[in-house]
Amino acid sequence: MLVNDQQNLKAIGPILKYSLITGVALLLGLRLFFWLSGNMVADEAYYWMWSQHPAISYYDHPPLNAWMLWLASKLFGWNVLALRIGPILTFLADIWILWAISKQISDQPKQHFVLTLILFLATPIFLTMTMLALPDHLMVMLLLLALLCFIKFFNAMELGARPWPWLYAACICVGLATLAKYNAVLLGAGAFLYALANKQARIILKHWQSYAAFALFLLVVGPEIYWNINTNASSITFILRDRHAGLPTENNFSGLIGYLGGMIGFLSPFLLWPLAKCLWPTSKNVPQLGLARCIFWASTLLFLALSLTTDIMFHWNLVAYIAILPFLAHFIRWGWLLFAHIAYGVLLAAIIAYNFGALPIRTYFSTADYFxxxxxxxxxxxxxxxxxxxxxxxxxxxxxxxxxxxxxxxxxxxxxxxxxxxxxxxxxxxxxxxxxxxxxxxxxxxxxxxxxxxxxxxxxxxxxxxxxxxxxxxxxxxxxxxxxxxxxxx
Known part of the structure; x- marks a missing residue:
């Protein structure tokens, strides 16, 4: 059965409707089980240890996650609740921001929001990166907020207004997200490319307020700039050399295969068709879809190029998926596809929750992987x-x-x-x-x-x-x- 922009979820049919409700309940339940299981992945503990040594920045990543964990430790003590309270709160904030974006890009915001929320809950990349007390949960929230501000700015600009505070807020959010993870800057880069490519948007480059907004971004990321200047670019060295022992000069086709495979696996095969329709140049006109496309391609093509020289981890292209997520609901055309996607998400969520909350699955067959x-x-x-x-x-x-x-x-x-x-x-x-x-x-x-x-x-x-x-x-x-x-x- 078709599900398009003019229909609401009641038209899906009772069996599929209750199946979707069951799937959402399972996803929320598995997320709650993981949060309350008491187990943590090693990297979560690593960032907690950072938080107990407050600093302007750190070797592996920027400091925002450690700063937030330090605050949580002061408010809630030294326990798993304090470790996980950040992802819980940012998850709730993500839901509110997605609702606010739906009101900006759809004439049926309630239906659009429900579909977007289902996609957000069931897509493995968002499932994993918003459950853990890693820098990614902060980056997701802040970049969704930045995207909302950019959308509000460009929507108003197309009506002849110049709502500069929204642009300032967007750049501040991108700066804060970059203090969580470096790749967050790619959302700002994509927005800049959109301003260059779009005739209506290009006019903002003639106004000093645009450069003031960029200055705000630089001010926010100042601690990270200062850290790298004073540590001989230690974080940049880690990314380019220490993590992968340098960038090999020969072709790395296994890296390309891993990158594309990770994109399929962690987005889910059932989102590939809606994603292709969303990115197709002649697809329907949706407010600020062009902005999302520019951000998606800025991030995706960069990591595609890097995958030819080094191995790319599945979540590095998260910026692209954040930008395109709110627009995918416009292109989910079949109820069975939505059902298949949520079933895929439930399966992955169950595997992750069991593997890290109950028993490493590989233990059934050999020895558990060290992670x-x-x-x-x-x-x-x-x-x-x-x-x-x-x-x-x-x-x-x-x-x-x-x-x-x-x-x-x-x-x-x-x-x-x-x-x-x-x-x-x-x-x-x-x-x-x-x-x-x-x-x-x-x-x-x-x-x-x-x-x-x-x-x-x-x-x-x-x-x-x-x-x-x-x-x-x-x-x-x-x-x-x-x-x-x-x-x-x-």
């Missing part, structure tokens, strides 16, 4: 480490990778737990080796093969103390080993 395994057993591990610490009285506690050190520090409620692994991380900015010469350390690792020659060489002596096994539902999830390392040398 999933690091979500389990940290309360037990913390009790185990505390007992060993009372017995051996180490001068400091460390892990051998940030995915161990951060969850351990969170579980111990100890901001001084550090990371002595070979991989560069933010922990190196907090740990001064010269201040710990001769110290003894209790080191936790997941590997049963010792600490490795490089780390062992930094101590006079290393001794395996104990091993803890993490089980869930009778399955071994991970083994963690504790070493006493004496006489720190460097």
């Amino acid at each position: 999933s395994a690091r979500s389990f057993g940290w309360e037990d591990t913390a009790e185990w480490v505390e007992k060993l610490s009372l017995e051996h009285k180490p001068d400091f506690i460390a892990g051998t990778h940030y995915t161990i050190s951060a969850p351990l520090g969170f579980a111990l409620k100890n901001p001084d737990v550090t990371d002595l692994g070979s991989a560069h991380s933010q922990f190196r900015y907090w740990f001064a080796p010269s201040e710990h010469l001769g110290d003894n350390a209790l080191i936790v690792t997941h590997s049963g093969n010792g600490l490795g020659a490089e780390l062992e060489a930094r101590f006079e002596q290393v001794e395996l103390l104990d091993t803890i096994e993490i089980y869930r539902q009778g399955y071994l999830v991970e083994k963690r080993h504790a070493y006493l390392a004496t006489g720190f040398k460097n």
